[in-house]
Amino acid sequence: MPLVTTKEMFEKAYKGGYAIGAFNVNNMEIVQGITEAAKEVNAPLILQVSKGARAYANHTYLMKLVEAAVIETGLPIALHLDHGSDYELCKSCIDGGFTSVMIDASGKPFEENIAITRKVVEYAHDHGVVVEAELGTLAGIEDEVNVSAEDSSYTRPEDVQEFVEKTGCDSLAIAIGTSHGAYKFKPGTNPQLRFDILEEVEKRLPGFPIVLHGASSVPQEFVNIINANGGKMPGAIGVPEEQLRKAASMAVCKINIDSDLRLALTANIRKYFNDHPDHFDPRQYLTPGRAAIKEMVKHKIVDVLGCDGKA
Ligand code: G3H
Ligand code: 13P
Ligand code: ZN
Numbered sequence: 001m002p003l004v005t006t007k008e009m010f011e012k013a014y015k016g017g018y019a020i021g022a023f024n025v026n027n028m029e030i031v032q033g034i035t036e037a038a039k040e041v042n043a044p045l046i047l048q049v050s051k052g053a054r055a056y057a058n059h060t061y062l063m064k065l066v067e068a069a070v071i072e073t074g075l076p077i078a079l080h081l082d083h084g085s086d087y088e089l090c091k092s093c094i095d096g097g098f099t100s101v102m103i104d105a106s107g108k109p110f111e112e113n114i115a116i117t118r119k120v121v122e123y124a125h126d127h128g129v130v131v132e133a134e135l136g137t138l139a140g141i142e143d144e145v146n147v148s149a150e151d152s153s154y155t156r157p158e159d160v161q162e163f164v165e166k167t168g169c170d171s172l173a174i175a176i177g178t179s180h181g182a183y184k185f186k187p188g189t190n191p192q193l194r195f196d197i198l199e200e201v202e203k204r205l206p207g208f209p210i211v212l213h214g215a216s217s218v219p220q221e222f223v224n225i226i227n228a229n230g231g232k233m234p235g236a237i238g239v240p241e242e243q244l245r246k247a248a249s250m251a252v253c254k255i256n257i258d259s260d261l262r263l264a265l266t267a268n269i270r271k272y273f274n275d276h277p278d279h280f281d282p283r284q285y286l287t288p289g290r291a292a293i294k295e296m297v298k299h300k301i302v303d304v305l306g307c308d309g310k311a
Contacts, residue, residue: 033261036073094129160204212252231266
């Protein structure tokens with residue numbers, strides 16, 4: 001099976017009350033950990049590549065790693081550009097074989113966001129590629145952009161219909177309180193996503209797939225391993241998994257996870273080095289890191305996203 005778009009995945013996910021996991025990939029071990037997990041539980045997958053990942057690993061290497069995963073697993077897999085910053089980057093990924101792109105012009109004024117998104121949609125649709133756009137701004141760090149909590153803003157439900165109609169985008173990322181990175185909420189506070197906004201958006205865009213970025217739950221177990229093995233990660237707090245589960249049962253069809261992969265990999269590499277200070281073969285320390293990614297992704301698919309058995 002070749003790479004697929006997210007169209008059919010989202011239609012089934014919307015109707016079935018579950019979401020597809022969109023996991024960020026940067027190297028072979030990450031691709032393998034994620035795809036081996038999905039294979040075991042027969043889940044459809046979105047593998048996504050950021051501008052930074054593409055600069056780090058190179059377009060062709062990532063493309064070929066993902067193609068290898070398709071051959072090895074036989075699963076429906078979409079290859080998606082995460083946070084495309086401009087038209088040229090989106091075009092380059094479309095020309096280079098991605099089946100889905102995100103144009104993230106959410107930091108621009110409304111009309112400008114519409115114009116850029118529309119331009120990407122026209123090119124993408126002419127080439128059989130689907131487009132995710134964003135309205136509202138998440139706090140946190142992604143690539144070179146660092147949005148402070150004060151500069152973040154929730155999506156305004158009254159804008160979504162006009163935005164989708166005018167742009168023709170295929171899915172929409174909204175801001176309901178999630179943020180990028182491992183420090184999403186202040187320690188001691190009670191994280192609470194704005195389900196009232198999600199409900200309003202759902203009413204105005206019936207049947208339309210919604211995307212949640214910044215959805216890592218930052219498992220305390222990984223933070224503890226990191227800190228027990230020489231790390232210093234104070235007060236890292238993520239999105240409670242039961243709230244993600246609820247979002248997945250509503251209009252949210254794609255849930256983005258990157259930080260949890262980084263934590264799983266780093267925690268296990270740190271522990272390995274602490275336990276084996278004389279080892280230096282990358283295969284030895286990457287093996288437990290990859291295994292931890294696999295276990296974590298399986299848990300997300302089965303217990304949070306609900307897309308196991310849906311491939
Ligand atoms: O949303 C951002 C993703 O976590 C990708 O992060 O830009 O550092 O690759 P990155
Ligand atoms: P996290 O930092 O919460 O994993 O979010 C990842 C993301 O939104 C990628 O686009
Ligand atoms: Zn994101």
